Amino acid sequence: MPQARHVTARDGDVLLMIGTMKGAFLLRSDRGRKRWDIGGPYFPGQSIYALAYDGRADRRRLWAGTQSEHWGASLSSSDDFGRTWKEPDSVPIRFPDGSNDSLKRIWQILPGRETEPDTIYCGVEPAALFRSVDSGKSWQLARALYDHPHRKLWQPGGGGLCLHTIVLDPENLKRMWIAISTGGVYRTDDDGASWRPRNVGVSAEFLPDKYPEFGQCVHKVVSHPTKPDRLFLQNHWGLFRSDDGADSWKAIEKGVPTTFGFAMAMHPHDPSTVYNLPIEADMFRATPEGKLRVYRTTNSGGSWQPLTSGLPQKNAYECVLRDSMAVDRLKPAGVYFGTRSGKVFGSSNEGRRWSMVIDGLPPVTCVKVAQISGAAAKPKRKAAKKAARRPVRKRR
Amino acid sequence: MAVVFYIPSYLRNFTEGRGRVPVDARAATVGEALAELWTLYPGVRDRVVDERGKLRQHINVFVGDTNIRDARGFETVLVQGVEISIIPAVSGG
Numbered sequence: 001m002p003q004a005r006h007v008t009a010r011d012g013d014v015l016l017m018i019g020t021m022k023g024a025f026l027l028r029s030d031r032g033r034k035r036w037d038i039g040g041p042y043f044p045g046q047s048i049y050a051l052a053y054d055g056r057a058d059r060r061r062l063w064a065g066t067q068s069e070h071w072g073a074s075l076s077s078s079d080d081f082g083r084t085w086k087e088p089d090s091v092p093i094r095f096p097d098g099s100n101d102s103l104k105r106i107w108q109i110l111p112g113r114e115t116e117p118d119t120i121y122c123g124v125e126p127a128a129l130f131r132s133v134d135s136g137k138s139w140q141l142a143r144a145l146y147d148h149p150h151r152k153l154w155q156p157g158g159g160g161l162c163l164h165t166i167v168l169d170p171e172n173l174k175r176m177w178i179a180i181s182t183g184g185v186y187r188t189d190d191d192g193a194s195w196r197p198r199n200v201g202v203s204a205e206f207l208p209d210k211y212p213e214f215g216q217c218v219h220k221v222v223s224h225p226t227k228p229d230r231l232f233l234q235n236h237w238g239l240f241r242s243d244d245g246a247d248s249w250k251a252i253e254k255g256v257p258t259t260f261g262f263a264m265a266m267h268p269h270d271p272s273t274v275y276n277l278p279i280e281a282d283m284f285r286a287t288p289e290g291k292l293r294v295y296r297t298t299n300s301g302g303s304w305q306p307l308t309s310g311l312p313q314k315n316a317y318e319c320v321l322r323d324s325m326a327v328d329r330l331k332p333a334g335v336y337f338g339t340r341s342g343k344v345f346g347s348s349n350e351g352r353r354w355s356m357v358i359d360g361l362p363p364v365t366c367v368k369v370a371q372i373s374g375a376a377a378k379p380k381r382k383a384a385k386k387a388a389r390r391p392v393r394k395r396r
Numbered sequence: 397m398a399v400v401f402y403i404p405s406y407l408r409n410f411t412e413g414r415g416r417v418p419v420d421a422r423a424a425t426v427g428e429a430l431a432e433l434w435t436l437y438p439g440v441r442d443r444v445v446d447e448r449g450k451l452r453q454h455i456n457v458f459v460g461d462t463n464i465r466d467a468r469g470f471e472t473v474l475v476q477g478v479e480i481s482i483i484p485a486v487s488g489g
Contacts, residue, residue, distance in 0.1 A: 068406075068443075069454050069487050070406070070443075070452065070454045070455060070484040070485070070487070071406060071407075071443040071444075071452070071455075071484075072442065072443060072446060072452055074442070087409075088439075089410065089438040089439035089441075089442070090438060090439075090441070090442055091442040091447070094447040095447055095448075099448075100448070101448075102446035102447045102448050102450070103446070103447065
């Protein structure tokens with residue numbers, strides 16, 4: 001097996017986490033995001049469809065959903081930027097006794113809200129949601145969703161029957177959305193006690209009823225934390241927006257060469273700006289016209305414009321999967337995406353100009369990005385020193 | 397019945413590096429011997445079987461030269477001193 005290289009990340013650095021069909025890679029850069037150190041491969045030979053960074057509560061923890069064709073799927077974590085990984089003896093995410101299901105793949109790992117620093121969510125295949133409230137030590141199946149009467153009618157898409165998207169309402173702690181291929185969007189308003197399909201206006205081209213209550217093959221949903229009831233949706237054919245928390249959706253397709261695609265990413269600072277990457281068709285999953293183009297709307301989907309500077313515009317028949325696009329939180333924001341041909345592109349100026357970050361990787365299955373923050377730790381140390389200098393007052 | 401498990405390299409992450417693990421127990425079948433193995437090394441279990449207890453698709457278990465899929469599965473009967481090999485199948489890309 002290959003010997004992994006490691007990156008050393010410092011406060012303020014940007015960490016690009018790349019999952020591939022044959023392992024994970026960590027790329028580190030300073031805030032300039034021009035040069036990248038490369039770490040990995042981690043979990044060589046395994047598919048990594050989910051990666052996450054948890055910087056809450058002074059952590060610097062990486063999470064990886066691993067999948068071996070031989071040894072199955074599991075969940076690993078690292079507190080030292082990949083130098084060592086903890087993989088529990090017993091796979092921590094498991095379907096309960098009495099179920100006929102077994103974990104096939106982890107599709108999404110999402111640290112919970114800032115106000116719930118020990119909560120983490122995982123979306124898995126077969127489609128189910130798991131939650132941990134103790135920083136990943138133990139996991140509970142979201143039972144009401146698992147027992148939903150629609151469940152037996154959900155069908156696997158090309159990637160399998162997966163729960164691949166989790167969107168949290170940052171303020172309403174009882175509300176969240178999930179998306180399933182193929183099941184559609186579901187929302188809970190009671191912290192998971194019940195779930196309702198929320199797909200009015202979203203099409204299902206592959207069914208006789210083109211607008212069913214559920215069963216859509218939703219590929220990705222994003223929203224901005226300052227406008228949680230406005231959601232954007234990349235469908236298996238179709239781009240949609242909701243302004244009412246997913247109660248209804250309307251098409252937003254002006255300017256794109258095709259409405260098929262997988263990836264979609266929300267601008268970190270502007271709730272009207274969204275990125276996507278159109279793919280020609282489900283029967284030809286490649287960028288249209290051999291041109292690799294990111295499309296961006298800056299008016300909430302009123303229109304989309306191509307971003308092409310620095311991207312190949314000839315003989316580029318690429319495909320970018322649903323979790324292979326990410327946006328950092330710097331100003332200007334960085335945008336990144338990875339292709340099934342093993343290329344990762346990045347822009348440090350919100351998509352105006354792109355450059356190749358790395359080429360020659362195995363097929364890219366996910367791209368995530370985080371800025372390493374030691375801000376929480378530093379003041380604590382200062383505070384501790386200050387406290388140490390302070391004379392101790394005895395209680396009377 | 398004493399038997400010896402052959403442990404492939406990946407699973408040695410969960411057996412303290414050991415490639416051969418004798419199980420000196422009363423196991424009469426492969427299933428019983430495996431249960432003894434994952435009492436000793438719990439991390440082996442979830443890599444060999446899924447949470448339903450089903451042998452993973454691309455893992456083979458041999459008793460001597462016999463693939464248990466071609467015999468009686470986990471009910472395959474053991475003989476004294478036999479080697480049980482856990483071997484990843486040819487797969488991947």
